Amino acid sequence: MWDIFYEQFVTKGGYKNVLLGLRNTLIIAIAGLAIGIIIGTLVAVLQVAGKRNIVAYVFSWVGTVYTSLFRGTPIIVQLLIFHYIIFASVEIDSLLEAVIVFGLNSGAYVSEIMRGGIMSVDIGQTEAGRTLGLSYATTMLKVVFPQAIKNVVPTLGNELIALTKDTSVASYVATMDLTNAFRLIASAKYEYIIPYLMLALFYLVIILIFTVLIRLVERRMRKSERR
């Protein structure tokens, strides 16, 4: 059993795919979340500001449609649609494609997280900013956001973890991710046990590392308020 794995992993160069897959998995998860945070924050702000005037109202409606679409369909379906329909006639790197789809997908979830975070900041904070003559945007940016972000770090951490695991479906559109790399090794000689257990271990370790990092960030943010 081990010799077959060793042969596939080292001699046949399977490790190269694994390294590439590891890199791609991390890129999709982290870049996806980064895009998700940017989009999600924007959508959340539009929805919170939605009552202010007609332009904001229209944008907030667009945001609602976007969130429903991306939360209402499975990520695999989104990948397939982007791969075979939207990007069908465009030459595009499959990694970039995966990053875009995962970014859009996580943006829909992050927007809800951010909206909750913004709503959880006491309205008095906004009122205090506004009575000092700061504009709505400035108050949001300097006062409400920093507090909202702190409230949502744990939830965003969960999102990162979920996203990391979801990236395993990226192989459906021929992205060389971790799952794909190990599947190639396994299917070469129909020897599944070691490659797939190994695959599970890889994900587990990545997620444990993320968990520790998230804790650290959380603790740092909390400390800054008590001095």
Place this chain on the structure above:
Amino acid sequence: MKDVEKIVASTEGIPVDEEIVERRSRYDPVRPLDPEALIEVQDLTKQYGDLVVLDNISEVIRSGEKVAIIGPSGSGKSTFLRCLNVLEDPTSGNVFFEGNNLCNPHVDINVQRRRMGMVFQQFNLFNNMTVLKNITLAPVHIALHDLRREKMHNGWTKFCNLFRKKDKKQPLIPIQRDAKTIRADAAENAMRLLARIGLADKANVYPSTLSGGQRQRIAIVRALAMNPKVMLFDEPTSALDPEMVGEVLELIKELADEGMTMVIVTHEMGFAREVATRVFFMDGGKIREQGTPEQVFGAPQDDRLKEFLSKVL
């Protein structure tokens, strides 16, 4: 703002015309009726759905006055105060501050609010900033914003001057302070204010580590850092432990003695009596009675006021 000023200027000296008063609707640039008013409220009505919280109130507050607003819970005191700086949008009516109609969408409300300090029952210090940053945030931000605008204006003037004849060149706006001095000045001013309330040593701590009385006094000097023309207080001592009420009232009284115009919603009748130059009694969305503290507390006319006073005194 410009529109209003123009209209105010063009109609100065003309006696108040009943028709003009009739015709004014919310978004018309109407004019204040009392030229000496610091704040003038005209036909102010506020409704939440069917609930009429403020019922057609008209009132004038002049510079130097200290107005105390008393009344039972739910009578609309907070709503009235919050309408004075349009933190709450009036359903109808107008609020003028120094002649500018705050209900006119063309008036930059952010500019007007700089000169109206407000202090809340719940302090509302910014939790994510140190005490010093709490105080300097708005002055620094606004000064930097103005600086950027002046620089842009100067850049454009310089560019245009390239094409102008020598005698047609436009002058630049003199820029007195750079970003660094703006920050330093604001910090210095904040430290001076903190020293005044004896909290200079707390400049670099976060609000969560302070007592209620300390927080409220800092909230007051945060408002003072903007050099306001008027201070609006909404039950500034109601969320405080009894032993901290004194220190906050003391500070407010000091401000009053220095001549600050203030409107203060309070349940502290003794304080209202001592500090106020005029007392409003609100009930059911109306100012049912008003007068000097002696009149209101000593010789109340309104039955509701008598009933209210018999309960609280």
